[in-house]
Amino acid sequence: MGLLFTVCVFCYFTLVAGGMSDGMPYVRPPSNSSKIGLLISAAKRSSTDPDQIHVSLAGPGYMKVSWMTADKNVPSTVQYGIQSGKLLQTASGVSTSYRFITYQSGQMHHVKIGPLQDSTTYFYRCGGYGPEYNFTTPPPSGPSEPVKFAVVGDLGQTDWTMSTLGHVAAYDYDVLLFAGDLSYADYIQSRWDTFGQMMSPYANYKPWMVTEGNHEKESLPLLVESFLAYNTRWEMPYKESGSNSNLYYSFEVAGVHVLMLGSYTDFDTESEQYKWLQVDLAKVNRAKTPWLIAMLHAPWYNSNTAHQGEDESEDMMAAMETLLYQNNVDLLFAGHVHAYERNLRVYKKKLDECGIVHITIGDGGNREGLATDWKSTQPAWSAKRESSFGFGQLNVVNGTHALWSWHRNQDVEAVMADEVWMTNLNAKPECARKA
Numbered sequence: 001m002g003l004l005f006t007v008c009v010f011c012y013f014t015l016v017a018g019g020m021s022d023g024m025p026y027v028r029p030p031s032n033s034s035k036i037g038l039l040i041s042a043a044k045r046s047s048t049d050p051d052q053i054h055v056s057l058a059g060p061g062y063m064k065v066s067w068m069t070a071d072k073n074v075p076s077t078v079q080y081g082i083q084s085g086k087l088l089q090t091a092s093g094v095s096t097s098y099r100f101i102t103y104q105s106g107q108m109h110h111v112k113i114g115p116l117q118d119s120t121t122y123f124y125r126c127g128g129y130g131p132e133y134n135f136t137t138p139p140p141s142g143p144s145e146p147v148k149f150a151v152v153g154d155l156g157q158t159d160w161t162m163s164t165l166g167h168v169a170a171y172d173y174d175v176l177l178f179a180g181d182l183s184y185a186d187y188i189q190s191r192w193d194t195f196g197q198m199m200s201p202y203a204n205y206k207p208w209m210v211t212e213g214n215h216e217k218e219s220l221p222l223l224v225e226s227f228l229a230y231n232t233r234w235e236m237p238y239k240e241s242g243s244n245s246n247l248y249y250s251f252e253v254a255g256v257h258v259l260m261l262g263s264y265t266d267f268d269t270e271s272e273q274y275k276w277l278q279v280d281l282a283k284v285n286r287a288k289t290p291w292l293i294a295m296l297h298a299p300w301y302n303s304n305t306a307h308q309g310e311d312e313s314e315d316m317m318a319a320m321e322t323l324l325y326q327n328n329v330d331l332l333f334a335g336h337v338h339a340y341e342r343n344l345r346v347y348k349k350k351l352d353e354c355g356i357v358h359i360t361i362g363d364g365g366n367r368e369g370l371a372t373d374w375k376s377t378q379p380a381w382s383a384k385r386e387s388s389f390g391f392g393q394l395n396v397v398n399g400t401h402a403l404w405s406w407h408r409n410q411d412v413e414a415v416m417a418d419e420v421w422m423t424n425l426n427a428k429p430e431c432a433r434k435a
């Protein structure tokens, strides 16, 4: 009986958790930076003090402040103002918590504040407790307004992650785009807390916009709903963008419309996500947002041997590539493969001057290490590929030009290892919108 029980429990976890370990030949180079210890000590705070703070964009003119408290009675209010020490305005929001088998989370607060001025630093305090923080709002909307994005994927929480975050922080970006696989909690919920503490010093003053990866799913059929921790902790502006799921949404900043797509929820042509995407794309006005970029987790163009042939890549590409192509999407970022790969404009596996530039940036630094094994023949669409930890900078200079660069972590300093100018498709008459 005892043996049968053990075997059943084993089977259950093997079945549901099978997707969590990728079974790939990951190699993790040694690192000599170790700041994780500092984070854990920072976690010793009073039960009312804000913990794991992050901010995000929440519709035109609004931002959301999210944080956790151990104390359930802390009000979900944010006091804020443009002068330090004079937090004269107050906004209220909501808080929730969740249970994951035996783990009980703290109270997660989400407060939307605004309307706010563009490109302005606001000072804020969470729930009436703890120190004053600040964040800076993004640049104004406008077709030729410049904006800088930091682009990361598959961060996890290792010393390599810390190295990536240090390099990201040294870049004067406006908004961070995160292609999924955040904490690598993998069912161990306290890891979501340590991840939240780790990223808070970086995400409490610049908006972080995320989409989900396979490690966010944490599915335990019949016991816990999928994406419970992720959806509770990382609430993105899906309602503001007409989506009914936190797993896909869109937002606009400066002259850029960003589609945050979901690789781990339905994406077929009959799905809610696909229907939402059609409606969202129809609303895009390229005269207002000449740039159209997409982000998702599982790459469609990938010449690494890791993660080949997965449904989330192939079936999603089969369902959505033409729709994105017809709408002249300029760039598509993905994560999942723990390496860097930049592709040329491509459509249906063929070079196409009106196609999408696909970039895999799954090299944030998680504990699974790097995917070092590439297909021996580099496909014609693959322009640059390297297995190193790092992050990207997308510097949108104006309505037609953007400078993309990839910075590797190999060294104490970030080293730029790939750089290319991009011109947007909307500006090319031969690529006139086909939808």
Ligand SMILES: *[C@@H]1O[C@H](CO)[C@@H](O)[C@H](O)[C@H]1NC(C)=O
Pocket (backbone or CB within 6 Å): 032, 033, 412
């Ligand atoms: C880490 O290693 C590099 C290369 O070996 C060295 O130059 C650097 O000083 C080391 N950094 C620390 C913090 O020990």
Ligand SMILES: *[C@@H]1O[C@H](CO)[C@@H](O)[C@H](O)[C@H]1NC(C)=O
Pocket (backbone or CB within 6 Å): 121, 133, 134, 135, 201, 205
């Ligand atoms: C805003 O917060 C960041 C991060 O904590 C800090 O480095 C910066 O000095 C603050 N800015 C102002 C104007 O206080």
Ligand SMILES: *[C@@H]1O[C@H](CO)[C@@H](O)[C@H](O)[C@H]1NC(C)=O
Pocket (backbone or CB within 6 Å): 397, 398, 399, 400, 401
């Ligand atoms: C946009 O930026 C590029 C690169 O700096 C520049 O060559 C181009 O003239 C700019 N276009 C406009 C309309 O300012």
Ligand SMILES: [Fe+2]
Pocket (backbone or CB within 6 Å): 154, 181, 213, 214, 215, 297, 335, 336, 337
């Ligand atoms: Fe992944």
